[in-house]
Amino acid sequence: MSKIRVALIGAGGMANRVHYPSLVEFGDVEIVGLCDVIEEKLKATAQKFKIEKTFTNYKKMLEETNPQAVYILMPPHHLFDLVIHCLNQKLHVFIEKPPGINTEQTMQMALLAEKNKCLTMTGFQRRFSPLSVAAKKKVDERGLVQCTAFFVKNYSGGPYYAGATDILTCDAIHAVDNLRWMGGEVKKVVSDVRAIDTTYNNVFNAMVKFESGAVGFLVANWIVGKRIFSIEMHGKGISAFVEPEVKSIIYKDNKEEGEVTLAKDAAESAELYKIAGFFAENRHFIDCVKENKQTITNFSDAVKTMELVDRIYHSQM
Numbered sequence: 398m399s400k401i402r403v404a405l406i407g408a409g410g411m412a413n414r415v416h417y418p419s420l421v422e423f424g425d426v427e428i429v430g431l432c433d434v435i436e437e438k439l440k441a442t443a444q445k446f447k448i449e450k451t452f453t454n455y456k457k458m459l460e461e462t463n464p465q466a467v468y469i470l471m472p473p474h475h476l477f478d479l480v481i482h483c484l485n486q487k488l489h490v491f492i493e494k495p496p497g498i499n500t501e502q503t504m505q506m507a508l509l510a511e512k513n514k515c516l517t518m519t520g521f522q523r524r525f526s527p528l529s530v531a532a533k534k535k536v537d538e539r540g541l542v543q544c545t546a547f548f549v550k551n552y553s554g555g556p557y558y559a560g561a562t563d564i565l566t567c568d569a570i571h572a573v574d575n576l577r578w579m580g581g582e583v584k585k586v587v588s589d590v591r592a593i594d595t596t597y598n599n600v601f602n603a604m605v606k607f608e609s610g611a612v613g614f615l616v617a618n619w620i621v622g623k624r625i626f627s628i629e630m631h632g633k634g635i636s637a638f639v640e641p642e643v644k645s646i647i648y649k650d651n652k653e654e655g656e657v658t659l660a661k662d663a664a665e666s667a668e669l670y671k672i673a674g675f676f677a678e679n680r681h682f683i684d685c686v687k688e689n690k691q692t693i694t695n696f697s698d699a700v701k702t703m704e705l706v707d708r709i710y711h712s713q714m
């Protein structure tokens with residue numbers, strides 16, 4: 398079986414913590430090269446994952462290593478030129494969220510990917526968390542009526558990347574994307590977005606009506622007690638409460654006792670990158686490259702999540 402040739406750009410936090418640990422576990426992936434502009438990070442990451450060929454210039458790496466797919470893992474304001482270059486080389490591309498700093502960038506990336514028949518993926522790993530996937534399947538069997546995406550943090554670090562992007566686009570987008578994943582196509586949005594004690598928006602409320610008739614609620618704010626991410630899905634005779642990195646409880650048919658599943662049991666691992674869905678999202682990308690099939694979080698799909706972010710800003714009650 399031939400291996401998928403993958404080149405890696407970025408030796409930063411997410412690369413080291415969740416993506417490269419996943420890739421090195423796959424027997425059908427060959428990492429052909431690693432690039433970073435910071436020599437120390439390049440060396441340390443290459444050593445950790447036993448990557449032979451290292452580069453400080455990504456164009457040189459692509460020319461010399463002839464990959465099929467490229468991971469481009471860096472903050473959103475550094476991303477665009479590299480993604481466009483790789484798509485122009487007709488390479489398949491994996492990026493982290495957010496897919497650019499605004500919808501226009503994501504749209505241009507999506508259009509070029511479609512034109513050049515590139516497979517693409519945005520790292521919305523919360524669609525791949527084993528607990529969430531299992532709970533969604535159970536609720537979908539009965540028909541979703543309501544859902545909630547709840548994402549809160551205790552944050553006072555100033556504007557994201559010195560103001561290059563905003564909290565909703567860069568980070569709370571996980572909850573926005575999970576709403577779309579649970580509810581489907583968006584019909585109507587009403588919202589309340591505020592800045593509490595800051596110069597940037599840090600509190601986001603939205604009610605989203607989906608084409609299916611189901612309704613979704615976004616509750617996101619960066620001023621509370623601690624970081625919590627959870628989703629709820631309610632359908633006919635079923636309610637699922639999921640903290641993807643902790644546990645899920647599913648109640649059915651008016652029974653008092655819920656069915657409790659621990660995240661580590663669903664993921665068959667205590668490793669966060671497996672529990673949180675990173676391992677599964679990387680597996681999905683590689684499988685799609687092997688089968689020449691578009692991923693579920695491809696750039697065109699990511700445009701819809703960015704558009705929902707825009708609608709939340711522009712639908713203030």
Ligand SMILES: NC(=O)c1ccc[n+]([C@@H]2O[C@H](COP(=O)([O-])OP(=O)(O)OC[C@H]3O[C@@H](n4cnc5c(N)ncnc54)[C@H](O)[C@@H]3O)[C@@H](O)[C@H]2O)c1
Nearest residue numbers: 407408409410411412432433434470471472473493494495
């Ligand atoms: N999915 C999640 O839950 C999650 C969590 C945290 C961060 N993220 C996202 O992951 C992305 C990456 O974040 P990070 O914290 O890993 O970034 P980072 O800053 O730790 O790493 C980025 C690396 O890219 C390198 N780089 C930048 N430009 C380059 C270029 N032109 N050529 C080669 N290397 C270059 C930098 O030197 C750096 O080492 C961000 O968009 C962030 O929002 C996602």
